[in-house]
Every structure is written in C-alpha cells, then in structure tokens.
Amino acid sequence: MQDETPLTPAERELEAALAALQPAVPAMDRDALMFRAGRASARNRMLPWRLATAALALALTTSLAIRPEPRTVERIVRVPAETPRIDSMYALARASFPTGETGTATQSSYLRVRDDVLAQGADALPRPPVGTVTDTEPVPEVRRVLDTPSQRRWQFFGL
Amino acid sequence: MGSIDEARLSEWFDAHAAALVLYARQWAGGGMAEDLVQDVFVRLAAERKAPANPRAWLFAAVRNAAISALRSRKRREAREARSAGHGESWFRSAVDDLMDADAAQAALVALPREQREPVILRIWAELTFREIAEIVGEPTSTVFQQYHEGLVAIRQRMERSCKTKHP
Incomplete structure (x- = not known):
C-alpha cells in the first residue's frame, strides 16, 4: 500500500533522525501496574460465575415468590375390606345356634351337634325341618331335567 | 488467540x-x-x-x-x-542523537494535531499507514498526506532553527 513511502532522501533522513530519538521513560510503577492488571484479569475470569450465581439466585427467589398453591386432586380410592379373622367367624357361627338351658355358649346345641358328628358321622346331623322343598316335591328325574337325547330315544321305543 | x-x-x-x-x-x-x-x-x-x-x-x-x-x-x-x-520532556537526550531532543519536541508541538498524530504513530509506534488510518478514522491516503506534510513542516522548522542558531 502506501507503506512504501515516496519520500525524498532529505525526508527519509529526517525520518531516521527522528526515529533515533528515544521516548522518555514513563514514570510508572511497573509492579503496581502488573498487580492491577492481575486483579482485573482475575475479576474478569470470575465474572461468568458471578453472573451465573446471580441468575440462579434470581430464579430461586422468583420461583419462591410466585409459587402456586398446591392443587387438590380428588380421586376415588378402593380399599379392600378387612377379612374377618377366624376367631370372629367362629364366634359368629356359635352365636347362630340357640343356646342351651344354662344359657352359656359352652353348652350350646352347636357343640352338641359337633360332638355327635365327630362321634357318629354325618348321620348325626339333625334332619332339616318339615316343610322344606325336599319333602313336598318329588325329586325330578335327572334325564328329564336335563332333556338329554338318550331320554328321547327311550321315548321313541315307548319306554 | x-x-x-x-x-x-x-x-x-x-x-x-x-x-x-x-x-x-x-x-x-x-x-x-x-x-x-x-x-x-x-x-x-x-x-x-x-x-x-x-x-x-x-x-x-x-x-x-x-x-x-x-x-x-x-x-x-x-x-x-x-x-x-x-x-x-518527550524524549531522552543522548549525546549521539542526530537531532536535538528539545528542538524535535518543539517542532512536534508546533504541528497541528492532524499532522502530529500520524508522525508519532508512524515513527515511534512503528505502525503502518493502514493501521494509523484505522486508529484515527481517516483514509490511508489522507493519513499519508498528513504525515508527509508533518515531516515537511518539521524539516522547515528545524532548518529555520539551524539558521537562527548559526546565521
């Protein structure tokens, strides 16, 4: 570019004479300057972390300030019924039998029936009360109830 | 970098x-x-x-x-x-200087700032004219022109100074 200066020899000589002059030594404390420069450099390196911390603090404060109320969610929850314990089942069965003369549970008919069944078998079970379905109505023939083809065959032969 | x-x-x-x-x-x-x-x-x-x-x-x-x-x-x-x-004092005086430091300083001070700036940046900062142009915000040709005019003014002043000292 213009760095190849088209100067006259006299001007080049003047240029060289001026360039030979050394600028005066500045009255500056070099160590103090390096100290200041080091601090500035360190401060600059810390700046991103400071900004990040400030941003996080601001976000946290904002989220705390405008935190919404907790939502109430209504749900139907099915809880399984508690299974009755065996003791309570036993008590329930015992209560269903009429009590004996003494009126105590130990002398109830239930216990007597149980003892009889244990001693004599199922025949010791009390007969069902009169007037039930089994006494008044005949037991229907199984084949008739089922209306199976075999029965129709026998009917075909007049049986 | x-x-x-x-x-x-x-x-x-x-x-x-x-x-x-x-x-x-x-x-x-x-x-x-x-x-x-x-x-x-x-x-x-x-x-x-x-x-x-x-x-x-x-x-x-x-x-x-x-x-x-x-x-x-x-x-x-x-x-x-x-x-x-x-x-x-802008310059250190030395015995072997080709030019008197005080006279050079006086000649520089007498220049208008538009000429003095390119002279200082070119001679003592050793910048190119393009770099000087970027610093001062002027076209390179203008900077070179100002630099040249500055040198001419310094030379004239120095010659006058020599004639005054040695009539």
Whole structure:
C-alpha cells in the first residue's frame, strides 16, 4: 500500500533522525501496574460465575415468590375390606345356634351337634325341618331335567 | 488467540509503554498520560482474548481513553495547548542523537494535531499507514498526506532553527 513511502532522501533522513530519538521513560510503577492488571484479569475470569450465581439466585427467589398453591386432586380410592379373622367367624357361627338351658355358649346345641358328628358321622346331623322343598316335591328325574337325547330315544321305543 | 497472561502483558508493556505515553501526551500532561496508559494496560489484561494486533489495539485504546477523558472540546484544546511540550520532556537526550531532543519536541508541538498524530504513530509506534488510518478514522491516503506534510513542516522548522542558531 502506501507503506512504501515516496519520500525524498532529505525526508527519509529526517525520518531516521527522528526515529533515533528515544521516548522518555514513563514514570510508572511497573509492579503496581502488573498487580492491577492481575486483579482485573482475575475479576474478569470470575465474572461468568458471578453472573451465573446471580441468575440462579434470581430464579430461586422468583420461583419462591410466585409459587402456586398446591392443587387438590380428588380421586376415588378402593380399599379392600378387612377379612374377618377366624376367631370372629367362629364366634359368629356359635352365636347362630340357640343356646342351651344354662344359657352359656359352652353348652350350646352347636357343640352338641359337633360332638355327635365327630362321634357318629354325618348321620348325626339333625334332619332339616318339615316343610322344606325336599319333602313336598318329588325329586325330578335327572334325564328329564336335563332333556338329554338318550331320554328321547327311550321315548321313541315307548319306554 | 488465547487469554493474556502476565508474561505477554509485561512484554507488551516493555515494548510499547514509552511510545504510548509519548502518544498520550498530545492530549494529556502532568502525569495524566501515564495514568491513561496504565488504565489501558489494565483494560487489556481484563480482555478475554488477546487482540489480533496488540500494538494497534493499545494505541487506539490510548487515543479513545484520552479523548474520552477530555470530553469538552474547549477543555481538550486548552489542555493540549497547556500540556503540549511544556514542562515534560518527550524524549531522552543522548549525546549521539542526530537531532536535538528539545528542538524535535518543539517542532512536534508546533504541528497541528492532524499532522502530529500520524508522525508519532508512524515513527515511534512503528505502525503502518493502514493501521494509523484505522486508529484515527481517516483514509490511508489522507493519513499519508498528513504525515508527509508533518515531516515537511518539521524539516522547515528545524532548518529555520539551524539558521537562527548559526546565521
């Protein structure tokens, strides 16, 4: 570019004479300057972390300030019924039998029936009360109830 | 370009501090030039990345800092007139100098700032005309023209000075 200066020899000589002059030594404390420069450099390196911390603090404060109320969610929850314990089942069965003369549970008919069944078998079970379905109505023939083809065959032969 | 460590900063300080102060003395005297240059080095240390051309960066930063420090045009002109060459020696005097340091300083002070700036940046900062043009915000041809006119003015003044001393 213009760095190849088209100067006259006299001007080049003047240029060289001026360039030979050394600028005066500045009255500056070099160590103090390096100290200041080091601090500035360190401060600059810390700046991103400071900004990040400030941003996080601001976000946290904002989220705390405008935190919404907790939502109430209504749900139907099915809880399984508690299974009755065996003791309570036993008590329930015992209560269903009429009590004996003494009126105590130990002398109830239930216990007597149980003892009889244990001693004599199922025949010791009390007969069902009169007037039930089994006494008044005949037991229907199984084949008739089922209306199976075999029965129709026998009917075909007049049986 | 990596970050700036102390060694590089120290190297640049040793290489350019004197010329930077000489350049800053166009606007600021009485110790203000040194303060400006120190502030510029501190700013450079705080930069995340080293500039591509540290020397041009430093001189541009000194120029901007000096102009910012002297906001008022009147204050700047008054300070320039007051600080330009009065009381402070711009150059070290040496026996083998081809030119008298005080005479050179007087010749530089007498130049208008538009001519003085390119002369200082070209001769003592050793910047190219393109770099000078970027710093002062003028076309390269204008900068070269101002530089040439500055040299001519200095030579005429020096010749007059020689004739006065040796009639």
